[in-house]
Amino acid sequence: MPNHIVRLLLVMAICAAVAYVGKQLLTVDSFYRFGHYRGNSVAEIASDKPKYATSKSCETCHKEIYAEWSKSVHYNPEQGKVVKCEVCHGASGSRDKNPNAYNSSTGKDHPKNLKLENPSDTVKLCTACHEQMPGRPREQKQIVVVTHTGNQQCKDCHDFHSPRKFVGTSTSKPGNAAAGKAISEDCVECHGKLGVSEDIEFPSIAGQPQTYLADAIKAYTKDLRRGNRMRKRAQDLSVTDSENLAAYYASLTCKSAKDGEPNAAIRGRALAGKCAGCHGEKGISDKLMWPSLAGLSKSYLEEALKSYKAERRKNGMMNIVARNLSDADGADLAAYYANLACR
Numbered sequence: 380m381p382n383h384i385v386r387l388l389l390v391m392a393i394c395a396a397v398a399y400v401g402k403q404l405l406t407v408d409s410f411y412r413f414g415h416y417r418g419n420s421v422a423e424i425a426s427d428k429p430k431y432a433t434s435k436s437c438e439t440c441h442k443e444i445y446a447e448w449s450k451s452v453h454y455n456p457e458q459g460k461v462v463k464c465e466v467c468h469g470a471s472g473s474r475d476k477n478p479n480a481y482n483s484s485t486g487k488d489h490p491k492n493l494k495l496e497n498p499s500d501t502v503k504l505c506t507a508c509h510e511q512m513p514g515r516p517r518e519q520k521q522i523v524v525v526t527h528t529g530n531q532q533c534k535d536c537h538d539f540h541s542p543r544k545f546v547g548t549s550t551s552k553p554g555n556a557a558a559g560k561a562i563s564e565d566c567v568e569c570h571g572k573l574g575v576s577e578d579i580e581f582p583s584i585a586g587q588p589q590t591y592l593a594d595a596i597k598a599y600t601k602d603l604r605r606g607n608r609m610r611k612r613a614q615d616l617s618v619t620d621s622e623n624l625a626a627y628y629a630s631l632t633c634k635s636a637k638d639g640e641p642n643a644a645i646r647g648r649a650l651a652g653k654c655a656g657c658h659g660e661k662g663i664s665d666k667l668m669w670p671s672l673a674g675l676s677k678s679y680l681e682e683a684l685k686s687y688k689a690e691r692r693k694n695g696m697m698n699i700v701a702r703n704l705s706d707a708d709g710a711d712l713a714a715y716y717a718n719l720a721c722r
């Protein structure tokens with residue numbers, strides 16, 4: 380055997396011996412029991428206190444929120460898409476800060492000593508998953524933040540525990556219908572004797588949700604969200620007058636205009652799914668704050684959509700909705716809603 384091969388084998392034998400002695404002396408016993416790992420650490424880690432307690436654990440104390448959330452679009456276990464409570468609120472357990480106690484089995488817990496975060500900046504929170512970006516798969520719903528929200532918080536419009544539901548705010552109180560009736564003469568000229576307008580230019584207001592009516596009347600008086608001929612009539616009304624008038628007109632019976640062209644109405648029906656969440660399945664709103672559309676005249680509805688699109692009429696939600704509607708779609712939707720029964 381040539382000399383250099385002998386030397387090479389010798390070096391290899393010495394290395395193997397050093398490695399063996401090193402392993403015996405320097406590593407713990409359980410090293411290599413499961414491959415290249417410290418076997419005992421499995422049991423150690425398993426005995427460690429969990430930081431994340433799972434969403435189910437929140438149910439006992441936060442029943443209503445849990446119920447809301449588990450019916451929402453953020454809870455879809457069939458497709459493996461679950462936005463867990465602790466994704467937004469942070470871990471409900473913690474471990475000791477002591478640097479030597481890496482495997483600590485103690486530490487604070489929510490609600491004992493550990494207050495969970497109440498995320499106040501929902502733009503930051505929600506855009507982490509929903510901001511439009513090139514690499515993000517299309518199945519994940521995305522928005523262009525600037526055009527979608529302006530400078531509003533996501534929670535101003537979306538219910539954060541059930542984001543397909545929308546929220547609204549109103550300061551209007553229920554009014555007195557009899558007191559409203561007494562001052563309603565001024566309105567007859569344009570809105571008809573019993574709130575059912577005879578002129579398609581003016582909206583019928585009978586049977587609309589009370590809070591919506593009150594907010595609408597106030598919108599003409601107080602700020603510039605809405606303009607035009609209504610403003611002059613509304614100027615002298617007090618807040619209480621507005622609320623009383625709203626109570627009166629909400630109590631009256633509506634009548635459908637039914638002036639939509641039937642083929643346009645059929646096309647409109649196919650588009651109306653987007654509106655159902657806020658205006659009701661058949662155009663009859665079940666929320667006090669938001670208007671019913673069923674049975675309003677076609678021309679009024681069409682004009683309203685155009686005003687929202689051009690932002691002559693200002694409303695955070697409808698401006699976003701109308702921005703994405705073509706004029707033709709708006710006309711079809713108007714025909715569809717005009718033909719529906721209003722009750």
Ligand code: HEC
Pocket residue numbers: 432433434436437438439440441464465468471489490494495496497
């Ligand atoms: C044993 C009952 C209990 C459980 C389980 C529980 N909570 Fe709470 N939670 C409370 C109580 C009590 C409060 C109010 C105390 C406080 O404000 O610190 C609270 C408050 C909160 C708050 C509001 C904090 C604030 O500043 O307003 C959030 C958010 C919260 N819990 C989320 C969760 C989440 C997420 C879970 C599940 C991982 C959970 N909780 C599990 C009892 C519980």
Ligand code: HEC
Pocket residue numbers: 434437438441444445448449453462463464465466467468497498499501534539540
């Ligand atoms: C997509 C994010 C998100 C998820 C998921 C989420 N929350 Fe929240 N939660 C929020 C936001 C945002 C707030 C409101 C913060 C504020 O008050 O401005 C909030 C508020 C709360 C509050 C305190 C306010 C209140 O209404 O009482 C509790 C308690 C709470 N969440 C519990 C839960 C529980 C329990 C779950 C899981 C079943 C959960 N949250 C899931 C975002 C989320």
Ligand code: HEC
Pocket residue numbers: 452453455458460461462466501504505506507508509518519520533534537538539542543
């Ligand atoms: C951890 C990622 C994550 C966060 C944070 C998150 N979402 Fe989502 N969101 C999702 C996923 C995933 C879905 C889709 C579920 C599906 O397709 O079944 C979804 C669905 C939605 C939808 C329904 C879209 C549709 O199909 O119409 C809305 C609206 C929404 N989220 C709003 C919000 C808001 C508002 C917040 C902040 C309070 C938020 N999301 C925070 C992941 C997230």
Ligand code: HEC
Pocket residue numbers: 501502505506509510520521522524527528531532533534535536537653695696697699700703
């Ligand atoms: C001014 C009200 C408003 C605000 C603020 C708002 N949204 Fe929306 N969002 C809407 C409306 C209305 C829709 C439904 C639009 C439609 O169906 O045409 C919607 C739809 C969505 C969808 C579904 C989009 C799709 O393609 O189906 C997502 C996701 C979403 N919003 C996330 C967010 C997030 C994240 C924020 C905060 C950064 C936010 N929204 C703030 C009103 C708002």
Ligand code: HEC
Pocket residue numbers: 563565566567568569570580581582583584587592593595596605606607608609612613624670683692
């Ligand atoms: C000179 C005609 C005129 C008179 C008088 C009038 N209105 Fe109006 N009203 C209108 C017009 C036009 C609109 C539609 C404005 C728009 O597009 O924003 C309207 C809209 C409304 C709306 C909003 C309807 C909706 O569906 O959004 C309410 C509520 C309302 N009027 C209540 C009243 C009340 C109450 C009175 C009596 C105090 C009154 N109006 C008097 C012309 C009038």
Ligand code: HEC
Pocket residue numbers: 545547582595650651653654655656657658668669670671672675680681683684692693694696697700704712
């Ligand atoms: C996120 C909730 C939401 C969605 C989705 C929505 N709307 Fe609206 N809509 C509103 C609110 C809130 C108002 C009242 C705004 C105001 O006071 O001007 C409104 C008002 C209207 C009005 C004026 C009604 C009146 O009496 O003056 C029309 C017309 C309308 N929406 C049509 C639609 C159509 C068509 C769609 C579907 C393409 C749609 N909306 C989807 C919330 C929504």
